[in-house]
Amino acid sequence: MVHADLQNKDYVAWRQFLKDSDRWTRDQIADYQLRELKRVTRHAYENTAGYRALYQEAGVHPSDIRSFEDFRRLPYVDKEMIRDRLEEFSAPVEGRTHITTGGSTGIPCGMYRDPQSFAKELASKAHQYARVGWQEGDRQIVFRGLLINAPDRMEFAAKFNELRCSTYDFVPEQMEIYRRRALEYQPEWVRCYPSSGYLFARFLKETGGAFPPLKGILCSSEHLYDFQRDLLREVFKARIFIHYGHYEMAVLAGYCEHEDTYHVLPQYGYAELVNREGQLVSTPGEIGEIIGTSFIMHATPFIRYRTQDLAVFKGWGCAACERPYQIWERIEGRLQELIVTKSGRYLSTSMLNMHDDFYDRIKQFQFLQREPGKIVFKFVPRDTFSEAAQKDMQRRLLERCLNDVDLTLESVREIPLTKRGKHRLLVQELKLKFDNAALQQALQA
Ligand SMILES: [Zn+2]
Structure with missing residues (x-):
């Protein structure tokens, strides 16, 4: 069976684009990003009343943007603005659907997303997973907060070759059922929230139960703490991969083939790390708030969006993989x-x-x-x-x-x-x- 995502032409095209641009130089990236910043700013200005009013009030116009410095003069938008005035900050993009984010910041936020954006999102994540050897169609077992009504709390999604296990009622008896099924299924990857993966690893460690050898563990959606990573490594003896991302699809940053640092994906969005004086962070070790501008969200554009997430700056360029990306040492606890x-x-x-x-x-x-x-x-x-x-x-x-x-x-x-x-x-x-x-x-x- 062909992996479902590979039947989506937007997914396939974006995945190919990311492959082709994976070795861009820093100049190529800068050209692309500046062009994209101009494009999304113009789109937001022309198609949403909220951005237009915001920029008019600030006395700026998209045609004024000639450099990154110009762009960084645009005012921020924040979660409260989008939450309270969603319609004003959204554009009539065809096929858009309303989604709501979790309340990890305490500010639940709704937004509109179109199918093309979502396909690019999935392809971008797949592109990063591919760095550690994952590919569409690999056997994977998933531990996430899914409500699954089957008696064994599992479902097999054949079109993704994915065995999904609910982490509701994540008690030892239930984990043992998952473990036995995994022995039959022989997954190559575990995909999980760090917290769920950790609980399962604890269970395996305590019971000494066998688990199939893995290529890696793909974590997402939560902060990965050292104690969690250490135990996952100890129990599964596999590569642990994590990325930082969010529903707003403004910034995506993941580990590379070699290093456990966050490589900010430049084709996906534009990320600024800003300290509390409002200055761009440029010193290794310094912390800033992640300000994101999405290149792929058009129904609700996010431009200079305050994520309330914090990262520690490492530098420009990864010595190990040689991508000239912005690198973050770690995501330091969301606010x-x-x-x-x-x-x-x-x-x-x-x-x-x-x-x-x-x-x-x-x-x-x-x-x-x-x-x-x-x-x-x-x-x-x-x-x-x-x-x-x-x-x-x-x-x-x-x-x-x-x-x-x-x-x-x-x-x-x-x-x-x-x-x-x-x-x-x-x-x-x-x-x-x-x-x-x-x-x-x-x-x-
Ligand atoms: Zn790297």
Whole structure:
């Protein structure tokens, strides 16, 4: 059977374009990007009332854009603007459908997407996966928050050669059913949310159950923490690949063949990393907010869009693969993945990485913040859990929080999934803003 995506001509054409342009020089990329920036800005100006009003108010016109510097004079758009005035910021593109993003930022946002954009999105991801040896038609097992009504919670999508496993009710008995099925199916790839992949790896490690050898693990949709990557590597002994992306399709950045750093895909969109003074980040190690401009979203254009996601700049060009792309060291906890301490510091949840023995005593956990300086750590204990273990956990967590939070431990029977079926590590109910002076300093500490 031919992989379904390969029957979509938009997918095939974009995949080919990405292959052909994979070795573009930095000049070729700059030419292409400037042309695309002019094109999408003109499209938004001519076809949406929202962008037109925004640019008129700022006294700029698409025809003024002759350089990247000119482009960077355009005002930003943010999530609240798009959420509150979606119709104004959208264009009447044929075949568009309304989609809603998850609330990882606490700001659920609707938008319009057209089929061609979506095909390019899938092809762009496939292009990046191909760097680590994946190709359409490879056998894959998927652990994502899908609702699957079959008794065994699995479905086989033949047209993608994909065995889909629901991570609702992701309990040991269910994981054992998936493991046995995998032994028959012999997947070459695992595709998962990092949190789901991690839970499954924990299960395999604890039970010692065999699993087929893999070519790799393709993670997406969530931050990948060190403790998750380490365990995935240990259990599956396979290459772990992750990309950064979002529904707005403004920025896509993935690992390459050789390096675990984020290579910003230049054909897909234009990414600016901007520090809190509004300056373009150019120093290795510096953190900035990702500002994205999509080349592929036309129904709801995203131009200089504030993603509220943060990345750490590494430099221009990857020495290992020699692509002259913008490279990010890591995606540093999305804003809504930060914790605010009593003294107003921001802590990245990456700082809450613990050694594995910490997690051995509990089945699952989640941080919850409703007020600054106060953290609730919810956990599902194992049968062997003791009061001494709880005291030790409390002490170690406080240490990681620099003894700068009021910490409450709460033993619970289960931790519900998000609407999209994710096991979320932190539920941050405060509205965090990037413009806080403490942020940059705290994250670099
Ligand atoms: Zn590279």
